Amino acid sequence: MSLNTNDNTTESTTAPDTFHLHCTINGQPIERDVEVDRSLLSFLRDDLGLTGTKGSCLEGECGSCTVLIDGVPFNSCVTLAGRVNGRSVTTIEGFAQDDKPAILQEKFLETGSVQCGYCSPGLILTAYALLQANPEITEEELIKGMEANICRCTGYTAIIEALRRARREMLK
């Protein structure tokens, strides 16, 4: 009788099968049993306590939950945890381990790109992946590549400036 409310986990009434997952999260090997229908977002947050990855639309539209899987950005809300078996996942917590991500974070802060901050981890990870994947990326391509990450506070003006400045420094 209830609404279909597209929940954080699943709708099934019986306990689902589990899957034995091996992966690397932020450089650390991880081995856990997870339900086969568990999202990567829920696995990271609820099982591993890595709450820097944010859930928002829960249907792959806003990019708040972006993580890097082998360096490529994915929406963790619509990625099953089992999909990262044998792969390497980077979340915002594991991010500032060399100085290049810190450049992005610093540029976000200095340009006023952080208001409520809820979109910031996803935006930073997406931008980092784009800059890493293509050192020749143009400013236009970089901005275009960010269109799957929604920010509701800033109007993107400051974010565009942060991306410009980070691109200049990271590509030096």
Place this chain on the structure above:
Amino acid sequence: MPSSTESNKPDTMPQVEPLAGQSCKRIDGADKVAGRAMYGADLFPGQAELFAKVVRSPEAHARVLSLDTSKALAVEGVVGVYTHKDVGGTNRHGLIRRDHPVLVEDHVRYRGDALALVVAKSERAAESARDLVEAHFEKLPVIGTIDQALASGAPKIHPDGNVMGDKRIRKGDVEAALRTSDVVVSDTFETQTTDHAFLDLEAGIARWDGELLTIHAAGQWVHEERRLVALALGLGPERIRIIQPCTGGAFGGREDISIQIHLGLAALHHPGKTIALRYSRSESMIARHKRHALRIHYTLGAKRDGTLTAARIVVYSDEGAYASTGIAVMRKAASHATGPLRVPNVSVDVYGVHTNNNPTGAMRGFGACQMAIASNGIIERLARVLKMGPVTLFEKNLIEPGDEVTTGQHPENITIKECLRAALDKFHSKPYPNDPLPPHLKRGWGVSVMCFGLGYGDGFPDCSRAKVAIDEQGIITVYTGGVDVGQGLLNMAAQVAGTELGAKLEHVRVVAADTGRTDESGSSSATRQTYFTGNAVRMAASELREQLLDITGNCLKVHPHEISLGPGGAKNTPGFAYETANPDNHMSLGDLVREGKKRGYPLEARAMFKPRTVPGDPNTGKSPKAFVTYLFGAHVSQVLVDIETGETRVERHIGCHDVGKAINPQSVEGQIAGGVAQGIGMALMEEVVMRDGRMLNPGFTDYIVPTIRDIPPVEAIYLEHDDPGGPYGAHGVGEPPLIGAVPAVLAAIYNATGAAPNKLPCNPENMWWMLNDPQRRGDFTVTQAM
């Protein structure tokens, strides 16, 4: 006498750059970009012991005949299923009228109404059980539109009927003035229902230890939320503590109660257990209040030379199922009906009508935004009839110092002409593109003007409090009940206190929005926190400064007027007090505090800022001071419209606002750019689509908000004409940028296409109809044409 070492000497003597006016980085920013900031749902891991889920009605309008919870209770892991019978207090909430049931007794009024609350050992079990609560209904006719609600014989959504209330304004003799006008122009503007779409979903935890109910949940006014929880659950407010976690946006969408009472209810039934409750995106959209859709009938008269004579405005507002802040929104719509235009004769009637749609309440702009669409739009139409440029017509009719606004108030600082001029200068500083366009593309530009009464206004008590303290390390702590939802209240408070006390930002802490530790400071809404809480913080910090100067005077044997406070030197220590003319005679703030304690000084100070406003006359709406102050702004937008597909792209957008004083210029520019983006979203794409009480697009796949590719870099300008009532002359900026943005985009579309938009949003579908259906194209009426 304690004295500091030479290397620690203050290094910025004698003048310290005040923090108020600097683009300091967000004090919570480093945690946010590192993923360390703790939002509501981030409190779950390691803390949540039981999970609650809300059972929501699948019917929009019905009598509840029975509710069977037995199957839900039988689900493994379920520890309780609660209905209205389990609620100890009034079972009601609501910011103005307490009409919204925590759990429905017998009458379902919209599809978000809560029927029951399930509590289980896992979220999965709670979700499974939620779907097994069986309700039997007697369906009632669903009232999906204002017209259905007003039809004779329509079922009553509330015992008093479907008209929730009305607001009126009467100034001069409108009918006589319209009869003698050379031109009279009329149109009907339909604005849409929109969603706040903040990213941080409603989520929080609560615990009842037998003495105190502690709730961690994001709202916009923790002390009011405590009152509402107390009333609904029948628990004294002194036994409730509400703490705001880090909050990912609000925009008015957290003003009404969301999870707080349900969390408290579950906690009271499970003492000693930490309860967790969160919404999915669709539940968030289905449950939460929305922006009012208004239907605005606007008639405007003018003389042949463009001088406005009279406005007759009738507004119908879809209030949805419950009152929320609707009455205040109606009042704000009425009092802003003519914006910053000089109109000698005005009549406004606003009718709020209940439907079985979502309750409608606060959202950035709060009624003033919809009225700006109509008042700017009707001027655009009049300009065409008079064959005048819209800018010329605006400039002719903008209020000037000494003039009055819709309510008869004479604002102290009227700077709308300066705003419009600055926005236009910026626009014209770049050449207008004259590249040849293919025939299906049309370019245009347009302007808008806006004003906004700050604060609750109309005699409603409006108050902020603050406490400022200093410790033996010289660290300053500001305590305020105000919430930071991302807008930057923490920086505002820290920068104001730091300015008064000559401190660097890193030596100022802010404790905010915790009913257990902070005094009530009103809501983060109505663009009020910089003005209200900023003043309270400044007053408290100023009193603390006096204590410090007295202590210093005593210790250094100089008179307080000869003493300065300044930040520390090379070692970046907290600040110093020193003799202004002889900085070598100084002592550290830490030493000062220790000396002060010996002398019995409190070393903290509290302040309250509570300016009064005057309620409008019930028959005329007239008030000498409906609002504490007025804010002004003007926008210019440039668009490119594809008249074949109806797609519109904003190419440039300039927003100019007089903020009195920018306490943090970067935050001000961020508010302008963010408000413009939400305004572009409202103008072009956002719409909650309701059919017979059912929301058709409760998710971001179908509820479209702007992405980085939809918004050009916003050209934000702020003017600083001191507001005599604000801290350092500041007033605020939160809502005005959205209010100004929408009508400027619509004016640009009109200029580009020759068709006058009056139905929002201007998405491809509505644009196509407007451009291709002769009935709709330019369908405003001209009843007297010179």
